[in-house]
Amino acid sequence: MRSALAVALTGLLLTAACKEGAEAPKGQAAQPATPVAAATKAPVVETGAAKPPTGNSIKVGVLTDMTGAYSDIAGKGAIVAAQMAIDDMGGKAGDKPITLVSADHQNKPDIASNTARKWIDEDNVDVIADLVASSTALAVMPVAKSKNRITLLSGPASSRITNEACTDTNVHWAYDTYSLAVGTGKEIVKSGGNTWFFITADYAFGQSLEADATHQILAGGGKVIGSVKAPFPTADFSSFLLQAKSSGAKVIGLANAGADTINSVKQAHEFGIVPKQQLAGLLVFISDVHSLGLEAAKGLLLTNSFYWDRDDETRKWSQRYFEKMQRMPTMVQAGVYSSLMHYFKSVAAANTTEAGAVMKKMKELPVNDFFAKNGHIREDGLHVHDTYLYQVKTPAESKKPWDYYKLVKVIPAAEAFKPLSESKCPLVKKT
Amino acid sequence: MTPANRRLAGYVALVLLGLAAPFLVYPVFAMNVLCFALFATAFDLLLGYTGLLSFGHAAFFGGAAYVTGHLVKDSGWPPELGILAGVVFAATLGGIVGGLAIRRAGIYFSMITLGFAQLVYFLAVQLPWTHGEDGLQGVPRGKLLGLLPLDRPLAMYYVVYAIFLIGFVVVHRTIHSPFGHILRSIRENEPRALSLGYDVDRYKLVAFVLSAGLSGLAGSTKAIVFQLASLTDVHWHMSGEVVLMTLLGGMGSMLGPSVGALLVVTLQNYLGHLGSWVTVITGAVFVVCVLTFRRGIVGELHALLKKSFSL
Amino acid sequence: MQALFGQLLLGLVNGSFYALLSLGLAIIFGLLGVINFTHGAQYMMGAFLAYLGLHHFGIGYWPALIVAPLAVAVIGVVFECLMLRRLYRLDPLYGLLLTFGLTLILEGLFHHWYGNSKYDFPSPELLKGGSDLGFIYLPRYRGWVVVVSLAVCFGSWAVIEKTKLGAYLRAGTENPKLLQAFGVNVPLMFTLTYAFGAALAAFAGVMAAPIYQASAAMGSDLIMVVFAVVVIGGMGSILGSIATGVGLGLLEGLTKYYYPPAANTVVFVVMALVLLVKPAGLFGRER
Numbered sequence A: 001m002r003s004a005l006a007v008a009l010t011g012l013l014l015t016a017a018c019k020e021g022a023e024a025p026k027g028q029a030a031q032p033a034t035p036v037a038a039a040t041k042a043p044v045v046e047t048g049a050a051k052p053p054t055g056n057s058i059k060v061g062v063l064t065d066m067t068g069a070y071s072d073i074a075g076k077g078a079i080v081a082a083q084m085a086i087d088d089m090g091g092k093a094g095d096k097p098i099t100l101v102s103a104d105h106q107n108k109p110d111i112a113s114n115t116a117r118k119w120i121d122e123d124n125v126d127v128i129a130d131l132v133a134s135s136t137a138l139a140v141m142p143v144a145k146s147k148n149r150i151t152l153l154s155g156p157a158s159s160r161i162t163n164e165a166c167t168d169t170n171v172h173w174a175y176d177t178y179s180l181a182v183g184t185g186k187e188i189v190k191s192g193g194n195t196w197f198f199i200t201a202d203y204a205f206g207q208s209l210e211a212d213a214t215h216q217i218l219a220g221g222g223k224v225i226g227s228v229k230a231p232f233p234t235a236d237f238s239s240f241l242l243q244a245k246s247s248g249a250k251v252i253g254l255a256n257a258g259a260d261t262i263n264s265v266k267q268a269h270e271f272g273i274v275p276k277q278q279l280a281g282l283l284v285f286i287s288d289v290h291s292l293g294l295e296a297a298k299g300l301l302l303t304n305s306f307y308w309d310r311d312d313e314t315r316k317w318s319q320r321y322f323e324k325m326q327r328m329p330t331m332v333q334a335g336v337y338s339s340l341m342h343y344f345k346s347v348a349a350a351n352t353t354e355a356g357a358v359m360k361k362m363k364e365l366p367v368n369d370f371f372a373k374n375g376h377i378r379e380d381g382l383h384v385h386d387t388y389l390y391q392v393k394t395p396a397e398s399k400k401p402w403d404y405y406k407l408v409k410v411i412p413a414a415e416a417f418k419p420l421s422e423s424k425c426p427l428v429k430k431t
Numbered sequence B: 001m002t003p004a005n006r007r008l009a010g011y012v013a014l015v016l017l018g019l020a021a022p023f024l025v026y027p028v029f030a031m032n033v034l035c036f037a038l039f040a041t042a043f044d045l046l047l048g049y050t051g052l053l054s055f056g057h058a059a060f061f062g063g064a065a066y067v068t069g070h071l072v073k074d075s076g077w078p079p080e081l082g083i084l085a086g087v088v089f090a091a092t093l094g095g096i097v098g099g100l101a102i103r104r105a106g107i108y109f110s111m112i113t114l115g116f117a118q119l120v121y122f123l124a125v126q127l128p129w130t131h132g133e134d135g136l137q138g139v140p141r142g143k144l145l146g147l148l149p150l151d152r153p154l155a156m157y158y159v160v161y162a163i164f165l166i167g168f169v170v171v172h173r174t175i176h177s178p179f180g181h182i183l184r185s186i187r188e189n190e191p192r193a194l195s196l197g198y199d200v201d202r203y204k205l206v207a208f209v210l211s212a213g214l215s216g217l218a219g220s221t222k223a224i225v226f227q228l229a230s231l232t233d234v235h236w237h238m239s240g241e242v243v244l245m246t247l248l249g250g251m252g253s254m255l256g257p258s259v260g261a262l263l264v265v266t267l268q269n270y271l272g273h274l275g276s277w278v279t280v281i282t283g284a285v286f287v288v289c290v291l292t293f294r295r296g297i298v299g300e301l302h303a304l305l306k307k308s309f310s311l
Numbered sequence C: 001m002q003a004l005f006g007q008l009l010l011g012l013v014n015g016s017f018y019a020l021l022s023l024g025l026a027i028i029f030g031l032l033g034v035i036n037f038t039h040g041a042q043y044m045m046g047a048f049l050a051y052l053g054l055h056h057f058g059i060g061y062w063p064a065l066i067v068a069p070l071a072v073a074v075i076g077v078v079f080e081c082l083m084l085r086r087l088y089r090l091d092p093l094y095g096l097l098l099t100f101g102l103t104l105i106l107e108g109l110f111h112h113w114y115g116n117s118k119y120d121f122p123s124p125e126l127l128k129g130g131s132d133l134g135f136i137y138l139p140r141y142r143g144w145v146v147v148v149s150l151a152v153c154f155g156s157w158a159v160i161e162k163t164k165l166g167a168y169l170r171a172g173t174e175n176p177k178l179l180q181a182f183g184v185n186v187p188l189m190f191t192l193t194y195a196f197g198a199a200l201a202a203f204a205g206v207m208a209a210p211i212y213q214a215s216a217a218m219g220s221d222l223i224m225v226v227f228a229v230v231v232i233g234g235m236g237s238i239l240g241s242i243a244t245g246v247g248l249g250l251l252e253g254l255t256k257y258y259y260p261p262a263a264n265t266v267v268f269v270v271m272a273l274v275l276l277v278k279p280a281g282l283f284g285r286e287r
Helices: A002-022 A035-040 A075-088 A109-123 A134-146 A177-190 A204-219 A238-247 A258-270 A286-292 A312-325 A331-350 A355-364 B003-024 B027-050 B058-074 B079-101 B106-126 B153-175 B178-188 B190-195 B200-226 B236-249 B256-270 B276-292 B296-309 C002-032 C039-057 C061-082 C092-114 C140-162 C164-174 C176-181 C186-212 C218-233 C238-258 C266-277
Strands: A058-064 A096-104 A127-130 A150-153 A170-172 A195-201 A223-230 A251-255 A278-281 A301-304 A387-392 A405-411 C130-132 C137-139
Touching: A058 A075, A058 A109, A058 A331, A075 A096, A075 A127, A075 A312, A075 A331, A096 A109, A096 A331, A109 A134, A109 B027, A109 B200, A109 B256, A127 A331, A134 A150, A134 A170, A134 A204, A150 A331, A150 A355, A177 A204, A177 A251, A177 A278, A177 A301, A177 A387, A177 A405, A195 A204, A195 A238, A204 A223, A204 A251, A223 A238, A238 A258, A238 C002, A238 C238, A251 A258, A258 A278, A258 A286, A258 C186, A301 A405, A312 A331, A331 A355, B003 B027, B003 B153, B027 B153, B027 B178, B027 B200, B027 B236, B027 B256, B058 B079, B058 B106, B058 B200, B058 B236, B079 B106, B079 B200, B106 B236, B106 C218, B106 C266, B153 B178, B153 B200, B178 B190, B178 B200, B190 B200, B236 B256, B236 B276, B236 B296, B236 C092, B256 B276, B256 B296, B276 C092, C002 C039, C002 C140, C002 C164, C002 C186, C002 C218, C002 C238, C039 C061, C039 C092, C039 C186, C039 C218, C061 C186, C092 C218, C130 C140, C137 C140, C140 C164, C140 C186, C140 C238, C164 C176, C164 C186, C176 C186, C186 C218, C218 C238, C218 C266, C238 C266
Parallel strands: A058 A096, A058 A127, A127 A150, A150 A170, A195 A223, A195 A251, A251 A278, A278 A301
Antiparallel strands: A301 A387, A387 A405, C130 C137
């Protein structure tokens, strides 16, 4: 009995695996109806290096976190946004039909690079989008570069992506740690919050966020009087908050993300730190504010590249997204849509899917959509556009569901991102 | 055919299958399977043959991956020396951890290995050259012995395959040697082995170091194949995953861990798009395995064959 | 100096919560010999049931303290009767693996249903606010956690060590056959013990919900720490777990003050060291 079960199980798993491998598509697969159907489409069994793109079709791969810490800011919503972009193009860029595959990288760089390799080698994927979590982006970029495919990063934050680690087949679309620091760091100092204490998630991302923000604070004449490195992840921030409190700093900078940010904001209220000291979230997504609730999040200052209720265009797009997901989009999810639309238009204009030619077009064409006004892509791969400093509304100010932010300041593109002259990207020609 | 002949024929068939694998499936996938198969086989040397459940083997696997990645990427070592250094590192670490942990038995042994593995994880987060959660990215594959460029998928595959076979043969030789028999006697009845005059602790320690070193070999190879070393490799989930592979395939059988590795990697690779359901399915496999076929797939198949051929 | 006192007090708060969390694990191991890895998932389910109860049926905090543990206990009974029961005579390893598998299933399902978001569960009006102790502002709810945790811990300990029911339980661990011969329904007793352990985990989950909010992953990060607490205390020693829980909270508090990055690691280092010096943990006896 047991043995029979064992045999059955082996057989089942092996057939599942074999099916994936054996079902070789004939020519180009028809456009699948749903993302999941797309993802189950079979890879071609083949060895050796990447096949050159066929040129008469486009395959988009959304590589994201479906189950982990970032599944709310990207995840399924990113795939839905990508599908919306394809649908809005009528399933075609020029005369090239577009298909979509997606996968979960679980925030693990090895799984991300492995999937990217497989996609490019076997499935002939032309462009990989999202890549939330910097570690996965940094792992996939060199793979895509070596196989001459494009990466469109909306999820990750690290400014290394367009500096030390930059590639000429990559665009960093939505935001980076530098732009977050400019918005939240510089502007708060200007408005009088000149002494800071950082609670920093003790990993590369948290540290680069703190470093970038410190740079802005010092440049603005402010002072950083202390910081504490909290292990990642941490559930209980009370101890760190107490240290922040006794430092007497006017502003407590939260150089962390996701669950850590939520916990630290909530506990700052619990321990009576707010409103005596001002909280500044260096990376806060609308999904975090939604989880926190306005009672806990009110007054929080944050920098975002996108807010659904910014103008008519954003409202229109976000409403369509809301109908599919029952949530408002984060800047990552909106960024996935926006970056793919720009890519499709550039492919149509260049009339090829070859990465070099498409990138050239992408950098030539300005970006003008609901996400960015007069955005452009620099030679280091950074998509430069306006960003916005928001403050979270109080429950009384909020008039409807998801009415969470009020605009404090528009940060113009020229100030929002690191100047090209300071870029550490080797692709940037120094004069 | 005698059973010995049949066994030999089976092995020959499997070796041939391994040679043909890169033409049948995606080579990087095959390499991934081989790395984990070697890891699980090394782990089983300790669990299946010595009766010690280490819950910290990620430290050796991932630690070696980091050492290899660092030396190859930042110090420009050739891949073969990088891998060798990873193995030496893992074996040395195994000597230290094993030397302390084997003084305790059962769950306490597992917990000590877990404790040390968490320490290694902490170092991997903190040390400057490991780059925290970004990991070591873009490790060059380089040229084996300065001759064979490893960035060709087929060349890389056969190198990995050779490394796997070496590791497999080492384990096979070990468990079929007098030393291996003593290990099994320790597993079956430790006081008896002790009373027969064997220095039980020394045997356990040698088995531990060997297992750690081979796990390191698997980790180092993986670092070269995927060109990166990351926190995933040193996290306790990895220690749990290797237990799953070994148990699912069948502990204490030579092929079991490899079969388990094949199944687990396949599951993760081809069902990745299902998101949370992968976790649910993995859990269900665990539950079914523990409740219905504790000997693992290979173990149960063996039993089935024995019954039907009444060997 | 003042800051240090504050840190120590917070350590005590967290420590008593660790004690409460590890209690169920210690009881199940002590009496059934099973390492219940599902403990983390049961803790998570407790918090989620509290949240769901509030949003779908309007069940508030106080009833949730009873209802959620009961519901989780029922699930525990089903699991024990259908699966866990078959493994009692085997190596504890199998119990660990089975419960680990169940944990993956439960966490995967909750993740599928509720994603990775945190779900807010407000603390009751009575326990809102806090008081300024001079060196620290202590939220009232945290004080409540300390009081309840210690009460539940010592209550459970007293029941198991000092009452006749406890004596049966302990006898059942030593020699189930003999106890059965005396006419005690040992399998039922085991089932109820498991249910009690599960209920304790869920209870801790409800207690935690107002502080940490409910999320699918909340148990998986914590389970290893709680596991370490039970091991350091001596597996199966209830008093040991309570003492270690509190001690660990204090130690963690000090680490957060002097060397914060190591705060998540210190417990495992202590565990390895303790086991090397005292093989069966601080309060355990060798089996």
